[in-house]
Amino acid sequence: MGELRLMKGNEVIAEAAIRAGVDGYFGYPITPQSEVMETLMIRKPWEETGMVVLQAESEVASINMVYGGAACGKKVMTSSSSPGYSLMQEGLSYIAGAELPCVVVNVVRGGPGLGTIQPSQADYFQVTKGGGHGDYHVIALAPNSVQEMNDFVTLAFDLAFKYRTPVVILSDGAIGQMMEKVYLSDFVPRRTEEEIRKECGDWCTLGSKQHNYITSLELDSAIMEQRNLHLQKKYEDMQKEARYEEYMTEDAEYLFVAFGSASRICKKSIELAREKGIKVGLFRPITLYPFPSKQLYQLGTKMKGILSVEMNAGQMIEDVKLAVECKVPVEWAGRNGGIIPSPDEIVVALESKLIGGK
Amino acid sequence: MGELRLMKGNEVIAEAAIRAGVDGYFGYPITPQSEVMETLMIRKPWEETGMVVLQAESEVASINMVYGGAACGKKVMTSSSSPGYSLMQEGLSYIAGAELPCVVVNVVRGGPGLGTIQPSQADYFQVTKGGGHGDYHVIALAPNSVQEMNDFVTLAFDLAFKYRTPVVILSDGAIGQMMEKVYLSDFVPRRTEEEIRKECGDWCTLGSKQHNYITSLELDSAIMEQRNLHLQKKYEDMQKEARYEEYMTEDAEYLFVAFGSASRICKKSIELAREKGIKVGLFRPITLYPFPSKQLYQLGTKMKGILSVEMNAGQMIEDVKLAVECKVPVEWAGRNGGIIPSPDEIVVALESKLIGGK
Amino acid sequence: MTEEIIIAGFGGQGVLSMGKIIAYSGIMQDLEVCWMPSYGPEMRGGTANVTVIVSDKQISSPILHQFDTAIVLNQPSMDKFEAQVKPGGILLYDPNGITKAPTRKDIKIYKIDATEIAANMGNVKIFNMIVLGAYLKVRPVVKLENVMKGLAKSIPARHHNLLPLNEDAIKTGGEHVVEVK
Amino acid sequence: MTEEIIIAGFGGQGVLSMGKIIAYSGIMQDLEVCWMPSYGPEMRGGTANVTVIVSDKQISSPILHQFDTAIVLNQPSMDKFEAQVKPGGILLYDPNGITKAPTRKDIKIYKIDATEIAANMGNVKIFNMIVLGAYLKVRPVVKLENVMKGLAKSIPARHHNLLPLNEDAIKTGGEHVVEVK
Amino acid sequence: MADIDIKDIIKEENIVYKKSSILLDKVMHYCPGCSHGVTHKLIAEVIEEMGIQDQTIGVSPVGCSVFAYNYLNVDFQEAAHGRAPAVATAIKRLLPDKYVFTYQGDGDLASIGAAEILHACNRGEHIVCIFVNNAIYGMTGGQMAPTTLVGMKTATTPYGRDVDRNGYPMKITELIAQLPGTCYVTRQSVETAAAVRKTKKAIRKAFENQRDKKGTSFIEVVSTCNSGWKVDPVKANKWMEDHMFKFYPLGDLKDSTRDNPADYEQYIKD
Amino acid sequence: MADIDIKDIIKEENIVYKKSSILLDKVMHYCPGCSHGVTHKLIAEVIEEMGIQDQTIGVSPVGCSVFAYNYLNVDFQEAAHGRAPAVATAIKRLLPDKYVFTYQGDGDLASIGAAEILHACNRGEHIVCIFVNNAIYGMTGGQMAPTTLVGMKTATTPYGRDVDRNGYPMKITELIAQLPGTCYVTRQSVETAAAVRKTKKAIRKAFENQRDKKGTSFIEVVSTCNSGWKVDPVKANKWMEDHMFKFYPLGDLKDSTRDNPADYEQYIKD
Amino acid sequence: MAKIKGAVVIDKELCKGCGLCIVACPANVLGHSGEVNGKGYDYVKMVNPDACVGCASCGTVCPDSVITVYKVKI
Amino acid sequence: MAKIKGAVVIDKELCKGCGLCIVACPANVLGHSGEVNGKGYDYVKMVNPDACVGCASCGTVCPDSVITVYKVKI
Numbered sequence A, B: 001m002g003e004l005r006l007m008k009g010n011e012v013i014a015e016a017a018i019r020a021g022v023d024g025y026f027g028y029p030i031t032p033q034s035e036v037m038e039t040l041m042i043r044k045p046w047e048e049t050g051m052v053v054l055q056a057e058s059e060v061a062s063i064n065m066v067y068g069g070a071a072c073g074k075k076v077m078t079s080s081s082s083p084g085y086s087l088m089q090e091g092l093s094y095i096a097g098a099e100l101p102c103v104v105v106n107v108v109r110g111g112p113g114l115g116t117i118q119p120s121q122a123d124y125f126q127v128t129k130g131g132g133h134g135d136y137h138v139i140a141l142a143p144n145s146v147q148e149m150n151d152f153v154t155l156a157f158d159l160a161f162k163y164r165t166p167v168v169i170l171s172d173g174a175i176g177q178m179m180e181k182v183y184l185s186d187f188v189p190r191r192t193e194e195e196i197r198k199e200c201g202d203w204c205t206l207g208s209k210q211h212n213y214i215t216s217l218e219l220d221s222a223i224m225e226q227r228n229l230h231l232q233k234k235y236e237d238m239q240k241e242a243r244y245e246e247y248m249t250e251d252a253e254y255l256f257v258a259f260g261s262a263s264r265i266c267k268k269s270i271e272l273a274r275e276k277g278i279k280v281g282l283f284r285p286i287t288l289y290p291f292p293s294k295q296l297y298q299l300g301t302k303m304k305g306i307l308s309v310e311m312n313a314g315q316m317i318e319d320v321k322l323a324v325e326c327k328v329p330v331e332w333a334g335r336n337g338g339i340i341p342s343p344d345e346i347v348v349a350l351e352s353k354l355i356g357g358k
Numbered sequence C, D: 001m002t003e004e005i006i007i008a009g010f011g012g013q014g015v016l017s018m019g020k021i022i023a024y025s026g027i028m029q030d031l032e033v034c035w036m037p038s039y040g041p042e043m044r045g046g047t048a049n050v051t052v053i054v055s056d057k058q059i060s061s062p063i064l065h066q067f068d069t070a071i072v073l074n075q076p077s078m079d080k081f082e083a084q085v086k087p088g089g090i091l092l093y094d095p096n097g098i099t100k101a102p103t104r105k106d107i108k109i110y111k112i113d114a115t116e117i118a119a120n121m122g123n124v125k126i127f128n129m130i131v132l133g134a135y136l137k138v139r140p141v142v143k144l145e146n147v148m149k150g151l152a153k154s155i156p157a158r159h160h161n162l163l164p165l166n167e168d169a170i171k172t173g174g175e176h177v178v179e180v181k
Numbered sequence E, F: 001m002a003d004i005d006i007k008d009i010i011k012e013e014n015i016v017y018k019k020s021s022i023l024l025d026k027v028m029h030y031c032p033g034c035s036h037g038v039t040h041k042l043i044a045e046v047i048e049e050m051g052i053q054d055q056t057i058g059v060s061p062v063g064c065s066v067f068a069y070n071y072l073n074v075d076f077q078e079a080a081h082g083r084a085p086a087v088a089t090a091i092k093r094l095l096p097d098k099y100v101f102t103y104q105g106d107g108d109l110a111s112i113g114a115a116e117i118l119h120a121c122n123r124g125e126h127i128v129c130i131f132v133n134n135a136i137y138g139m140t141g142g143q144m145a146p147t148t149l150v151g152m153k154t155a156t157t158p159y160g161r162d163v164d165r166n167g168y169p170m171k172i173t174e175l176i177a178q179l180p181g182t183c184y185v186t187r188q189s190v191e192t193a194a195a196v197r198k199t200k201k202a203i204r205k206a207f208e209n210q211r212d213k214k215g216t217s218f219i220e221v222v223s224t225c226n227s228g229w230k231v232d233p234v235k236a237n238k239w240m241e242d243h244m245f246k247f248y249p250l251g252d253l254k255d256s257t258r259d260n261p262a263d264y265e266q267y268i269k270d
Numbered sequence G, H: 001m002a003k004i005k006g007a008v009v010i011d012k013e014l015c016k017g018c019g020l021c022i023v024a025c026p027a028n029v030l031g032h033s034g035e036v037n038g039k040g041y042d043y044v045k046m047v048n049p050d051a052c053v054g055c056a057s058c059g060t061v062c063p064d065s066v067i068t069v070y071k072v073k074i
Ligand SMILES: Cc1ncc(C[n+]2csc(CCOP(=O)(O)OP(=O)(O)O)c2C)c(N)n1
Pocket: A028, A029, A030, A031, A059, A083, A084, A087, E062, E063, E064, E065, E081, E104, E105, E106, E107, E108, E109, E132, E134, E136, E137, E138, E139, E140, E145, E225
């Protein structure tokens, strides 16, 4: 285990990036994630690892800087929060279309519009169904602790390069702002240009006589369709990356499905519910895309009912229903507008919507 | 019936806007929809109705101009195609959050990224699940003919004002570019300032002593939650606007579900299939949001199987499955990359994926 | 009756407007019509083509992969569309600039030397009207009177003085089309 | 053992860093900890508060609606948080600037006149350490030695010469806290 | 001296200065001493004096002044970050006889919103743009803005702005003064009573320009953000005078009408 | 005269001008006579002559030159509309020893991408920016660009650009010349052999500036879009000379190095 | 000869104690009160009321518009 | 005295017939061929080959880089 620290989730993203040998971070301030860039600026990784940290003129610029850096085979990333993430949709679609690896952290706040700066999970649809145009997906990782904010940076880059795809760390204001114990990862050196060429030589635009070029454009529909099918094939391959956590499910009759901050609340709710004799467990999707549908089907179809607990008006519930093929009752519980539900109201919802309800 | 013309779908959008008494159009060129603004510029409606037509500096500017005009209670609109629509996501989220009426036409091309300029339906998720951040929806209307390009402009504004919400006309390159017969709507005069005040006086920022203001910001989570719940309530109310068309469904054992261009292909496929003795009908969602789930449930659960026919890799299929609660087999058929499927390949897909398949 | 046509040539040969006139003529004859251009970046000298459908029934797909008639005005279009004529269908072409003559045996092939005729008539702009005349001769899907009505609709009023010239060209085209065996 | 604390006052009273020291001390004592600030637009003089949880079990929710202990340093915070102390819990406050004293009967209420003590000690910056000392006296969730370790961790090395002063302040706070009946 | 009691002075009829009636009663959320408060007040006073309350529509995007609608008693729109000029363009085009003004911070206007302000000014929209340049992102906690001076410490330049790493400070007002659509471009400040009065005159002139359809008026208010700068309000003003004014010199950069369209027609003449 | 047969002239060893080896064999998709082709060629020749093929990365966003990667045999990135300067900024910062250039049209650079070009130039990124100003949106079918002259007819100004409706033409190069991060800003053209040779020299200088880390070099190439303008290529060149050059005069606007950062440090000194 | 006398009323609960008015006053009339209001600010008051000439400089610079200025000729 | 003679080779199939080289040639060497190539363009050829001085102006302005210029001193 690495160095023990008490840090904010946002700060950990920065520290983890330096330690993961990230080559470049391009960002723009927005609450509740500005500490990511601020921490990097204080840490001055350019002196330590040579990492580039640049404050861009906007989120549109950030994501296009990420696009430029990613094309060079570099490990590049940005971070933002909901409105800023919306501005990145065109760029993300380009990155997905050009099949480039990168990492984007979205520390979600409540929307729509300017909304609130409090934590939320209302960008679930935007992140998982492709907020940008065209048929593409991003891998979405949902940390539920400061420790996972650390761990998922490395994981995200691994997946990004494995599949040449954007990976989004879908966090929220609570996890970004809170401090917890964290064991930091060890330092990994940045790759040299030679190493990058070895790893990505057939596509990276590092300067070459190979005429490597990066584009998402194809005017010939027949070829464009092949590109689309190739992408779809990749998304199918990705399904095996589905990650999840089960908690107290061995004897469960009911199931919470929840990710991120909401999943933590559910653990407490399980405690409270079990005190009342309700056998409930938790299924926590860690990858929101690919959604762990097969695994949830296995477990979920054995239940009497499933409660999708979300800090939004009910978005993941669609994926939950699809996963269990509507074979068991699935209901939603949660809060909106930046409010984190309390453990007991989740128990109440379980009782009223599922146990008493049907 | 109005004046008969042979016109392109895109041109009709422009003509219909003038006739519907639209106050302002703000747009930016992009294939395959540039004819919308070009037609307006040729028509010079400013001389005829006083309508403002402005070429903005970008799609980001267009949608924010729409936001500004909508706040004044004016009938305002923009049009774009996929990459441009992606750039509008932040603005759309603001408009939805501030509860303003407006119309956005997305003449979809194949993505992701720069992709192709050929017709596609790959923005289904982006449009229906909220491509922007936060919990909001837009009403999405899917025309499948040049005539509907005309009709839906008026319908879109009616719904937009009824629910104070953005309405998206989700078209595609084929319907935008093709010419068909169209009966144009009659002219409706633009509303006077007095009329607007009468209709929207309690919110429109026309200049007043009432201190009307438009915002989507609310830092107090408790109030923000109320705003979210209010929005959700509105989305529930909207369900009654679900529109659809049924075709040859009386005796059908199988069902195509398709919208826009794809739905036209399906009509031909039905002809071909019925020649072979396959009893298949078509359910065409006209509103993609609200999706006509109840109606599809009614009809769909009686079928032996459903084929979701889409010009994308399979997006609407999720809403179809959810609508029929996975009670009958639902499969996808379609093409990607700007290719419109041929009627016979859809029949083949029906046979292999559903009739022969299960 | 449904007639599915592709008209293809170089940009500037009047391919799109020829299609538009057929479509307008169809409307004058109370038919359903659909006109769908190939579209792409604005680049001169590239090829242009348009699909026109005229039918007494509702039209489903605006984009087709097979045609009843292909009207072909340059070699690249010949290369692409000869194979896409339905068996028993029609291929009409202007031999000018065609280096590889069509070879299919299961379709009817017609030739109209419109380039030359137009030059002889002293007006290269009526090239496409000559081709149209040739087409209507072999596939009289719309009556000439409706074509003239359609033409009147599709060209600006200030050019209506050119209608007789166009009518002439259509007739001439009809007279000069020949079947290639 | 789980202790859920809210510390609330004006920005600038050292609320956030007091919370951080408790959290760090918890880590030194091998406990699970969670520190969650209220966050908002950067506006001076507004109220600031932080939730700190120290527990020997995994911590679920970082945001709480009820607390074992509320440490309250101004009137707006008193207005907001008095009601959120769990029955049987603790409310600790500095009377300076408090115009309406707490009234609940089902909780334990303590008072520490940290503003005055700090002034007397000639260093207003140790205000929050005095409050911390008072808190630890009534709720000794972490040992002083671990607090000192936590303190050493949470303040930059160049300020370590101030550690004895801080230790002093903590002790003084413990000596001066009084229960309000 | 005390030949009149203070009670006799403090009477309605002796008021020589009071809060503008266009200012609502809400307490501003701004930090003590923030320049935004003064600037708001001046806009309110001009609107009051011109009697155009019910003909004015304000637009402010995100930044500390995001809540301007809570303080100014005119119709208002809150805009997305950087996009106020686009929003205002549409309003003004749709309501050509109303008074439309934007109110933007330096991060908002010069960074993310650079394209929108440039284009609105280049089109010569008949609007008033107020630009509060406090050389920092106040609202989000004091990060570097395009206008941050070299060497200045902010949350994202903790060791001081460095040209190689962070680029040069941007004099966007100088650029805007060159755009043919602007009629009046000036740089003012609000740290002294005299400065405040000059700025008010500038705002008044800008609104009058709008009335007279002279083009876009653009007023930069060199400002402080004592929170972001981490000094007290009085010191912030002093720092501004000593450092900001050197780089951002006060005064009019342009005062006329927008370029005559006729002058532009010659170019395509044969 | 014919004392030597043409066959004897046409020999490898007598070649005095031929296609650059950096140009790929693909036929350019450009319309006959389009200025893009010439401009591409000059970049190719400079890269060839400097021997930096394997150290050069090009970036072109959408616009007719979106396919530049099909023609120039160097590593290339196609960027989103307007965003090439952001893309290039990242590449150059991550690969400081490589040569990075952008290639943008006027719609792309001056309209949707105004913020990105302004900020890249203001930061003084060590890149080369080629700006092909043909006063129109070529690729999408000839709509108005920010640089379209007043009175010029385009698909979105069918009756001629009108200031009130469409704003003024924008001289963005003049603005960029004022940014402290630029070292070399010039306006050239490619309609005659002499002009082509001058433009090539300018491009060469720009790449050398990049090598010497002098700041951002920006080269506007006043160009034609005969398709969009609806005239033939020869007439287009003539029209450009007669009309565009008056409004967009050729020549250097700046030729030095980017501002000395040290000069900016004085402002916060006490 | 008529003398000018002024007075100001500062809304103590709304004053944020920024001190800008103190610096702006040419007659050194104003000063911090040394007491905090309900929002925790050390609000400003007239510490030297007799000197006030009603010039309104204080009010002019007050960001929170909490100063009302009165003036009489006597 | 040495005379300069030039010649150009134009790739007829790649020439787009834009005519820019014709205008650029100081010696009026070039002209449209009057025939179209496979792409439908009226390509350019040397209509007055003897006049060519190998100055390369034509090649320099050719957007499609389809002209190779040769020059000899005789
Ligand atoms: C798209 C988007 N990105 C970022 C933000 C976060 N944000 C809010 S205000 C602001 C900058 C404020 O600075 P400035 O415009 O200078 O105004 P000030 O607060 O200094 O008055 C930022 C980056 C946002 N709200 N939206």
